[in-house]
Amino acid sequence: MSDTASNMRGSKFLRFRCTHCGNCCTDTIVPVTHHDLKRLSKGTGLKAERFCAFYKADDFDDGGEGLGWVELAEGRRVLGLKKQDKADACFFFKDERCSVYEHRPITCRVYPFQLDFNRQGQVTRMSINDAVECPYELDSSQKLAEILKNWNADDRQDDAYFRKVEAWNRRHKGGTAEEFLRFLGV
Ligand code: SF4
Ligand code: SF4
Known part of the structure; x- marks a missing residue:
């Protein structure tokens, strides 16, 4: 669990x-975990197959470093939200907004905030993710406790997902995407 340093930079x-430009919902791939898929399925009534996709290293600007690589029959893939047909936008980006805001993935809840921590687990620096252009304004008020809550939940859910991916790669390497989703229980 992380805390706040009194001398936090940024x-x-x-x-x-957020000025709701939509860049982070159109120019990115959103990696998801089984927690996200279950929440989105429950909230939308859609099966996970409808809104998720498996991405190759070439699909990521940085090759997908640090993501959970699943060994499937078709090759190594990262589980993420599907893109819309003939567009780069997220499957759930409708009428210039997120259509599943209440159920959105934890990554979308954390974005665009980045936090650095010291050895004691205290936040030492806050910054804005530069993965896409983010034309924000600085005239609002965010609660650091809320950002930290999402950050810690993201860490926990990622850890649980990575353990599942490791178990799959150990025992079921070479299975299909559908089988992997069943393995996740979605
Ligand atoms: S789930 Fe919503 S917030 Fe996340 S990328 Fe898709 S449209 Fe944007
Ligand atoms: S890129 Fe920044 S300003 Fe644009 S929608 Fe995302 S968080 Fe908001």
Whole structure:
């Protein structure tokens, strides 16, 4: 569990306001875990197959470093949200907004905040993710406790997912994407 250092750098970003440009819902691949898929399925009534996809290293600007690589019959893949047909936008980006805001993946809840920690687990720096252009304003008010809560939940859910991926790669390597989703219990 992480805490807050009193001398945190980048505290100006606690005034962050999203201008809803949509860049982070159109120019990125959103990696997901079984927690996200279950929440989205429950919230939308859709089967996970409808809104998830398996991505190759070439699909990521950085090759997908640090992501959970699943060994499937078709090759190594990363589980993420599907893109819309003939568009780069996330499957759930409708009418210039997130259509599943209440159920959105934990990654989307954390974005665009980045936190650095010291050895004691205290936040020493806050910054804005530069994966896509983010034309934010600094005239609002964010709660660091809420950002930390999402950050810690993201860590826990990623850890649980990575353990599942490791178990799959050990025991079921070479299975199909459908079999992997069943293995995740979605
Ligand atoms: S789930 Fe919602 S917030 Fe996340 S990328 Fe898709 S449209 Fe954007
Ligand atoms: S890129 Fe930044 S300003 Fe644009 S929608 Fe995402 S968080 Fe908001």
